[in-house]
Amino acid sequence: MSSPAWELQKAVYGALIANAGVVAALGGARVYDDVPRGAVFPYVTFGPTTTRDWSTGTDEGAEHTLTLRAWSKGGGAREVHLVLDAIRRAMHEASLSLAGHRLVSLRHEVSDAARESDGETWHGSVRFRAVTEPNP
Numbered sequence: 001m002s003s004p005a006w007e008l009q010k011a012v013y014g015a016l017i018a019n020a021g022v023v024a025a026l027g028g029a030r031v032y033d034d035v036p037r038g039a040v041f042p043y044v045t046f047g048p049t050t051t052r053d054w055s056t057g058t059d060e061g062a063e064h065t066l067t068l069r070a071w072s073k074g075g076g077a078r079e080v081h082l083v084l085d086a087i088r089r090a091m092h093e094a095s096l097s098l099a100g101h102r103l104v105s106l107r108h109e110v111s112d113a114a115r116e117s118d119g120e121t122w123h124g125s126v127r128f129r130a131v132t133e134p135n136p
Contacts, residue, residue: 011096025086079121
């Protein structure tokens with residue numbers, strides 16, 4: 001069986017690059033697992049994920065915490081906040097298809113933004129909680 005965390009990441013990636021609001025906020029489908037050298041700002045990366053056993057006495061399941069990170073050099077906080085909002089709108093309670101698994105829920109938990117120590121780059125994070133079950 002495939003990893004539910006990996007299948008969730010693949011589904012989130014597909015949903016983000018297919019979402020007109022996210023693509024417009026980024027100026028293109030700039031969502032990366034591994035940022036290419038010389039990537040144009042703004043862009044989104046996959047951050048930390050955590051997976052916990054969410055099984056019951058009769059059914060298997062997993063609870064995931066998935067973090068997406070937005071990066072901007074747009075001259076202030078506005079651009080990173082627009083990207084975070086576009087991601088939240090696209091993913092909160094989204095219905096995604098996962099190979100070998102069923103997404104039970106996907107909910108926004110928290111977003112934050114801060115200026116990096118270089119004084120020019122803004123970094124934002126948006127965290128989601130997801131619950132998955134294996135397909136029978």
